[in-house]
Amino acid sequence: MAAVQPHNPTGGQWSTGFCDCIDDLENSCFTLWCPCVTFGHIAEILDQGYTTCQRSGIVYALLCTLTLTRLQFLHSCGYRAKLRRLYGLPEAPCEDSLVHFFCEPCALCQIAGELRNRGYDLEKGWEENKKRLKPPAKLPPSVESGMSRD
Template structure:
């Protein structure tokens, strides 16, 4: 009987920083203008670009703004392996609400434009049985 050896490679993502600073709103004029002129539309676009429900920011109209924004920021940090904590997110959101949304928008836009795709092809090897003589 033939033995099949399988090697698995494990990739560990190291924690990184945000690609742009909290007050770097002018780094992306499109995001800055969208957030300034129609912030609710900008929030919906940012959430949609991240792959979440387009209506998620609309919950914030019911005094849940801190919860939704904190959850969104934590999800962005987790997906992109960005250092930080929920406590830090809450404090930042309370002080710089629009700036954190702009920062998340820039991060998501950057990550989507630099996303790499990997094609994986799997092959199944069937052990060959030879008749005994």
């Protein structure tokens, strides 16, 4: 069976709204009560299997419980930025850090929904998805300007 390229259903726009978690009650309730599991699924897919769902979920849970200051939002907003870079999505409805700080469950639901709409089955993990889908091309490294030859 030939690999299928994850599709880009919206041409650089989010396919899920920030408050669309209301439409997916199963995902939103699960994310509200177990955000570390949802985050683990997201991280495994976006890291292309480099980190496992379990490892990422444990790190997220530790950040939630040990810091008591909600520092997990800093960790999770990095994955939102990674998803946006991969698919050319806008930083909306506001900056990633603000989205995750003020409404972490909605932000995680939106990321999970976006990955599902692009063909990923989060519960199957990276290896199973890799067999079914061809991942998006990695971005080339950014080149900083400022140095030139004279």
